[in-house]
Amino acid sequence: NAxxxxxxxxxxxxxxxxxxxxxxxxxxxxxxxxxxxxPGMGLRLIHYSVGAGITDQGExxxxxxxxxxxxxxxxLRLLSAAPSQTSVYFCASRMTGLLSGNTIYxxxxxxxxxx
Amino acid sequence: xxxxxxxxxxxTAQEGEFITINCxxxxxxxxxxxxxxxxxxxxxxxxxxxxxxxxxxxxxATINIQEKHSSLHITASHPRDSAVYICAVRSYNTDKLIxxxxxxxxxxx
Numbered sequence: 001n002a003x004x005x006x007x008x009x010x011x012x013x014x015x016x017x018x019x020x021x022x023x024x025x026x027x028x029x030x031x032x033x034x035x036x037x038x039p040g041m042g043l044r045l046i047h048y049s050v051g052a053g054i055t056d057q058g059e060x061x062x063x064x065x066x067x068x069x070x071x072x073x074x075x076l077r078l079l080s081a082a083p084s085q086t087s088v089y090f091c092a093s094r095m096t097g098l099l100s101g102n103t104i105y106x107x108x109x110x111x112x113x114x115x
Numbered sequence: 116x117x118x119x120x121x122x123x124x125x126x127t128a129q130e131g132e133f134i135t136i137n138c139x140x141x142x143x144x145x146x147x148x149x150x151x152x153x154x155x156x157x158x159x160x161x162x163x164x165x166x167x168x169x170x171x172x173x174x175x176a177t178i179n180i181q182e183k184h185s186s187l188h189i190t191a192s193h194p195r196d197s198a199v200y201i202c203a204v205r206s207y208n209t210d211k212l213i214x215x216x217x218x219x220x221x222x223x224x
Contacts (some may be wrong), residue, residue: 033212042119042201042214058211090158096210104148104203104212106158 003027006091006107013063013081013114021110023091029105032074036060036087037109043090049074075083081114088112091113118142121202121215128222136218138202141183148212149176149187150201154215158201161187192222 004025013019027030033048036059045058049068063085065077075095078085089110095102119140138147150191162169162176164185166213169176173192178185189196202215 035214040216041210042117042216043203044214045211048211092158103160103163104150105160106150108157 004091004093004105004107006089006110008110009108010111011113013078013112015083015114017080018083019078019081021078021089021091021112023074023076023107024072025071025074025093025105027093027105028071030071032068032091032093033058034064034066034074034076035090035092037090038087046076046089068095078112086112086114108112116141116213118213119202119204119215121168121200121218123218124216126218126220128192128220130193130222130224132192134192134196134220134222136187136200136202136220138185138215139183139185140185140213142203142204142206142213143207144180144183145177145206145210147185147206148203149185150203152199152201152217154198161190164213189220192220194222194224197221 007022030051035043035044037043044060046064047066049055052071055066091107094104122137135216146165148163149208150158152158164178173190175188178187199217203212
């Protein structure tokens with residue numbers, strides 16, 4: 001049981017390049033989400049999914065795309081990287097109900113720098 | 116005003132001291148999470164609360180739903196407790212998590 005696996009851990013991109021952050025979980029969680037963490041701010045929701053084939057925008061979705069073709073995987077795509085997307089990115093997963101006592105599980109984080 | 120406010124923002128303690136970190140929120144919630152983040156590291160869930168009190172080892176978390184307030188206590192603090200502690204609430208209306216900005220704790224030997 002690996003939990004939430006997120007790659008890469010570090011990445012440097014040039015402005016305009018595209019890339020994909022990978023996220024996979026092996027806990028059969030319906031709910032998966034991507035957050036960005038910036039200094040002095042709480043984690044902000046980029047995109048989320050409540051199950052395979054279903055995605056929706058969060059608080060700061062511009063410049064990012066997601067897809068959820070399987071329950072396990074939830075990749076985040078940066079379409080054309082900008083310096084404003086320099087941040088630490090976290091993938092997270094949990095069950096959708098409350099009664100399951102659904103702890104939230106986070107990946108290890110991806111440190112992204114756009115130059 | 117942020118929907119989730121934590122205090123203090125920074126906290127320094129000597130080993131062995133009793134630590135309290137506070138979280139106040141202004142939205143209706145279905146649950147509250149306390150999270151721990153070590154420098155350069157990932158985020159780990161410590162507690163999920165919807166009422167009352169939970170204890171795990173030296174950590175105690177309480178929540179008062181009427182007052183919209185939660186506290187995280189660390190008894191007999193240790194340098195390995197040094198981390199950022201984050202409060203997050205699960206909005207009753209949107210089912211999304213709203214995060215506080217975190218409390219940076221440093222415990223010195």
